[in-house]
Amino acid sequence: MKYEAPLEKYPVNIREAVLGKGEKAIKIGGENTFPFHFFEGSLPDPPGLALEVLDIQPENWSHWVLEPFQDVVSDPVSWAKKCVDVFGAEILCLRLLSTDPMGKDASPKQAAVIAKKVADAIDVPLIVWGTGTEEKDSRVLTEVARLCSGKNLLLGPALKGNYEEIAQIALEHGHAIVAQASMDVNLTKELNIALCKFFPPEKIVLDTTSSALGYGLEYTFSIIENVKQIGLINRDNMMQMPILADFGGECWRSKEAKESKEQGILWEAITGITFLLAGANLLILRHPDTLKLIKEMISEKK
Amino acid sequence: MILIGEDLNVMSKKISQAIKERNPEPIRKFVVGQTQNGMDYLDLNVGPLTKEPVETMQWLVKTVQGFTDLPLCLDTTNPVAMEAGLKTCKKKALINSASGTSESKEKMLPLAPKYSAGIVLSVINDAGLPSDADERAASILESLEFANELGVPNEDIWIDPVLLPVGVDQRQVSAYLEFIQMIPDLAPGAKSVCGLSNLSYGAPKELKVLLNRTFLVMIARYGQHSAIVSGFDEELIHINKGEIPEIVNLIHRAMNEDDMDISSLPQKEVEYVKTTQVLMGKTLYSHSWLEV
Numbered sequence: 001m002k003y004e005a006p007l008e009k010y011p012v013n014i015r016e017a018v019l020g021k022g023e024k025a026i027k028i029g030g031e032n033t034f035p036f037h038f039f040e041g042s043l044p045d046p047p048g049l050a051l052e053v054l055d056i057q058p059e060n061w062s063h064w065v066l067e068p069f070q071d072v073v074s075d076p077v078s079w080a081k082k083c084v085d086v087f088g089a090e091i092l093c094l095r096l097l098s099t100d101p102m103g104k105d106a107s108p109k110q111a112a113v114i115a116k117k118v119a120d121a122i123d124v125p126l127i128v129w130g131t132g133t134e135e136k137d138s139r140v141l142t143e144v145a146r147l148c149s150g151k152n153l154l155l156g157p158a159l160k161g162n163y164e165e166i167a168q169i170a171l172e173h174g175h176a177i178v179a180q181a182s183m184d185v186n187l188t189k190e191l192n193i194a195l196c197k198f199f200p201p202e203k204i205v206l207d208t209t210s211s212a213l214g215y216g217l218e219y220t221f222s223i224i225e226n227v228k229q230i231g232l233i234n235r236d237n238m239m240q241m242p243i244l245a246d247f248g249g250e251c252w253r254s255k256e257a258k259e260s261k262e263q264g265i266l267w268e269a270i271t272g273i274t275f276l277l278a279g280a281n282l283l284i285l286r287h288p289d290t291l292k293l294i295k296e297m298i299s300e301k302k
Numbered sequence: 303m304i305l306i307g308e309d310l311n312v313m314s315k316k317i318s319q320a321i322k323e324r325n326p327e328p329i330r331k332f333v334v335g336q337t338q339n340g341m342d343y344l345d346l347n348v349g350p351l352t353k354e355p356v357e358t359m360q361w362l363v364k365t366v367q368g369f370t371d372l373p374l375c376l377d378t379t380n381p382v383a384m385e386a387g388l389k390t391c392k393k394k395a396l397i398n399s400a401s402g403t404s405e406s407k408e409k410m411l412p413l414a415p416k417y418s419a420g421i422v423l424s425v426i427n428d429a430g431l432p433s434d435a436d437e438r439a440a441s442i443l444e445s446l447e448f449a450n451e452l453g454v455p456n457e458d459i460w461i462d463p464v465l466l467p468v469g470v471d472q473r474q475v476s477a478y479l480e481f482i483q484m485i486p487d488l489a490p491g492a493k494s495v496c497g498l499s500n501l502s503y504g505a506p507k508e509l510k511v512l513l514n515r516t517f518l519v520m521i522a523r524y525g526q527h528s529a530i531v532s533g534f535d536e537e538l539i540h541i542n543k544g545e546i547p548e549i550v551n552l553i554h555r556a557m558n559e560d561d562m563d564i565s566s567l568p569q570k571e572v573e574y575v576k577t578t579q580v581l582m583g584k585t586l587y588s589h590s591w592l593e594v
Contacts, residue, residue: 186469189588230586238594239586 007040008033010232014281015202016045017176017242019091020125021152026091028205028281029242034228035279047298048282049291050091050127051083052248055114056098064261065252068288080118087288093127093246094118099140100131108136112143119148127154127178127284129246134161142169149173156180157207160191167199178244180207183219185226185239192238204241205282212250213271220245221278228279245275248286261289269293303522303542304343306375306396307336307533308499310366311347321348321358326365333369336533340543343396344370345530346387347377355383363390375422375530381409388417396420398530399462402427402445415453422495423449424462425481431464434473435480438463439488446489456491460528465496467503468513468580468587475501476583482524493527501581506589511535516577518542519553553578560584 016030028048033041055076058066068087072078076094083089094115098106119126128144130137141155142165156178158166163179170177179195181187188208195204208223224243231240251257251271257264268290272283276298285291309332312318320328336344346362359378366374367390375396376387388395399422400410414421423445425431425438432438442461449459463481466474478496485494501517502510515538518529522542531538540546552571556562556578564572573592579585588594 185586186472186588189586190590193588193590193594234584234586236586238588 050093051089108140108143112147138162138165145169145173176203182209210245210247224278242281244282245280246284304528306343306530307341337370345375351383356386359383359387398422422460438481460493460495469504495528498529
């Protein structure tokens, strides 16, 4: 008798979120099984891989990670274009570090103008990221949402203290949002329940916050894995949104990454692939070689 | 289930002040109220009692015994205060609590045979709180053997599996439920006890009682012997006396069935079903668990 390995079937799907507009729009999520379980179910959308762009010149970036962007770091628009045209990025993440109240404290309007210029200069989906300061972010992202109306940006992070403002304005202007609750499945669910009272769940991407290899990656892994399990096995529809992982900054701050380019890229790539194995659907990366390496690794898997 | 009233607690400002001023009046209210509400024991939670442990404990025990005939559960981490309390108790007292840590074995456990008292024995040991049911079993077996050798019979041991807040770690609640079903085999004759209110620590204030009441029914079904509870939660006390069988039956059904049709149930029953599903680990806990 021929042995047939038993397969698990999950009667639900992770929601599919659409980022961006037009031909280059990207879908993430949509799977009805665990990461890379192609033998078991369907994973229609490959993981989204985004490259970071800052709206101000990076400070304290190590030589290895600054090198590829040396000629464009003073201009976010050129930086963004280089990521797409030269490094083949299919998603970008613009960080509005200029708005940090502890730093330059740029006005929401100024930041939104930059976001608009970047969004207009590229045709790939754009994530726009604040500084994690609840009050300031809600004003900054409100301005960004208005100025970039209809572009279906992914705005974040929406936190416990500002999700109402950010989700409301995203809804009015046709954007998706990142709901962030740090390292806690219960609080993640809590925020999702609150959001879904007025915001469409298919426009939410979850961020449980991520730690790099050597900085608590194991814990992050378990949280992401747990969110996916609760969504698929327990069929909890408040836990079926795609998940993002954002860890480039922490990887490149590690001693190992500062020592050599090769170590840095491996550090970031191993962290990234680990989160994909945990169930992340979208990675925000810093080094273009990491992007290339992860792309190769996951295409071989298929 | 045997209920131990938890309301005499130094965490309450009124109580701590009354003890400090040696004023029996505020204490009388809590003692008489809990006694009238049908508690079986009263817990006297005095914390570590670093100042005047002997004198304070003896005063409190005498004061409480002046207002009630109920047996007392002495709740302090200070063995000196514990011993002073045990000397003063008229009825067989309960020591709350000992554990499998070296310090507890050395200082707290020997008090039980010395005063023929019952003793709460938690699954905590020098390695901390065991993470699942099997580790709890291993820990308690070791502590039980030690206690038996000291001359404490299983009948005097009240095993505390340690109940953690559902909002902190839901898996620990499942481990609890699994473990209490193992107790009759692990320790024939031993009793079990828990601090029920700890389950709802951190939950929205108005929903705490719902978690506590539901869990009381669940653990009673699995053979739990006793629980430390609020002596003023009337619905909880009614449920425990078997006066609301429809709620008990409903919770049992929700424990058995995976996909229960709740569409035709009244709101209050829907809440009990949803809460049971959370406490069984079928639904992920969030503070708004009733809203989804």
